[in-house]
Amino acid sequence: MKIVFMGTPEFAVASLDALIKVGFDVVGVITAPDKPAGRGQKLSESAVKQYAVANGLNVLQPEKLKNPEFLAELKSLDADLQVVVAFRMLPEVVWNMPPKGTINLHASLLPNYRGAAPINWAIINGELLSGVTTFFLKHDIDTGDVLFSESVPIDSHHTAGDLHDNLMTVGAGLLVKTVKAIESGDYKELPQNSMTADAELKHAPKIFxxxxxxxxxxxxxxxxxxxxxxxxxxxxxxxxxxxxxxxxxxxxxxxxxxxxxxxxxxxxxxxxxxxxxxxxxxxxxxxxxxxxxxxxxxxxxxxxx
Known part of the structure; x- marks a missing residue:
């Protein structure tokens, strides 16, 4: 099974590393373009790009995900499955491309804490439990059918950084479990709207x-x-x-x-x-x-x- 991986920050590196170490065929890595950073405004590579280059993986860095040249290159990779971890929102033409679909790893127990900052909001709201969830991408962000999830406790002294590191490790393991299940066809999809009423949901919007x-x-x-x-x-x-x-x-x-x-x-x-x-x-x-x-x-x- 050929996989295209999409991600940018350190959180995504652990998942990519886990897929590589298990032996999955990652035929392409999509990450953010290099950006100027620091006082000297030197171009800075994403954590995922640094890992991918160090491990000899094929890297693509599109400015726009609907760019025809990028779409043609992505299609030429002929991936069976796309895996998304801490990346940007994908257009349907991208997430609907591979025959086995596109899965996402999200740092919360969905359907709660959909959005850009689930780790921060879980602690801000005083939660005692968080976790990670894998699901198939659909039109609306973080709403696809759930595949697997795993809980992670939050101690009273934990910061967002502590929870980030715990979820990063647990999430990498859950992602490998999910990809193996998809490869074997041994999985069930659970619609999020069957898990709780929308009125009860807690959200995780971007923090300003x-x-x-x-x-x-x-x-x-x-x-x-x-x-x-x-x-x-x-x-x-x-x-x-x-x-x-x-x-x-x-x-x-x-x-x-x-x-x-x-x-x-x-x-x-x-x-x-x-x-x-x-x-x-x-x-x-x-x-x-x-x-x-x-x-x-x-x-x-x-x-x-």
Whole structure:
């Protein structure tokens, strides 16, 4: 069975690597075009491209997925199955091309958390369980019939980065299981609309900068979950002395603060904590605008508040 793999970030590399190590015939790898990055604006290759080139795989980097030249090249690969992991939305002419269809690995237990940021929103919403799902692509994003899923627990201290790494590993294994099942024809499809009512679904839309601003008027646990759910990227933030302060990690205490929400306390040595209506958020890993990321003790040695 010939496979075309589509993906871009590090999350997708683990799945591609798993398919290669099992011995599947990956005849093409589709990934994002190289983009300028950093101060020098040098062209940066995606994590998937770097892996593919290092392993001698055929790489395609179309600007537009409906480009006739790309479509002709994709068709010439004569793939039986297409596999999508953390890529962009595909036009029907692409996902409907191979005879066995196109499958996607999504970082949630579908049908919940459809959308661009399932890992972030699961933690922001205080979930105790997440997971990965494989499904066949259809017209509407993340709505295709489910093939397999696997649950992953979320600890109270986990950040989005921690959950990302756990789901990346579990997802790679689930994807291999799915491709083997499709190859043998031993699988069942479960329509998502049979799993829960749409009115009950939780969603995972793209996160914008305004979503990352900490609102200390909210309960302390909700603020704590926001910080975890946006760490390490795109990162929750507040303002300190009129400068933007990114917060990567924090701890919470549910003791009556006696301060107005957003006010802070510090001993200038070991702690910096912000008041919420029902407790304190004590920041431990931060980055002030114009400075490097550092622990709170190092930060307090270099600034007077």
């Amino acid at each position: 900068k305004e979503d990352c601003l900490i609102n200390f008027n909210q309960p302390v646990e909700k603020v704590y979950n926001l910080i975890r759910g946006l760490s390490p990227y795109p990162t929750a933030y507040t303002f300190l002395n009129d400068k933007l302060l990114k917060v990567f990690k924090a701890e919470m205490t549910e003791t009556e603060p006696g301060l107005s929400p957003g006010a802070f306390l510090t001993d200038q040595k070991t702690y910096l904590k912000f008041a919420c209506p029902d407790g304190f958020i004590s920041v431990t890993d931060i980055q002030l605008e114009g400075k490097k990321r550092m622990g709170v003790e190092e930060f307090l040695r270099g600034v007077r508040l």
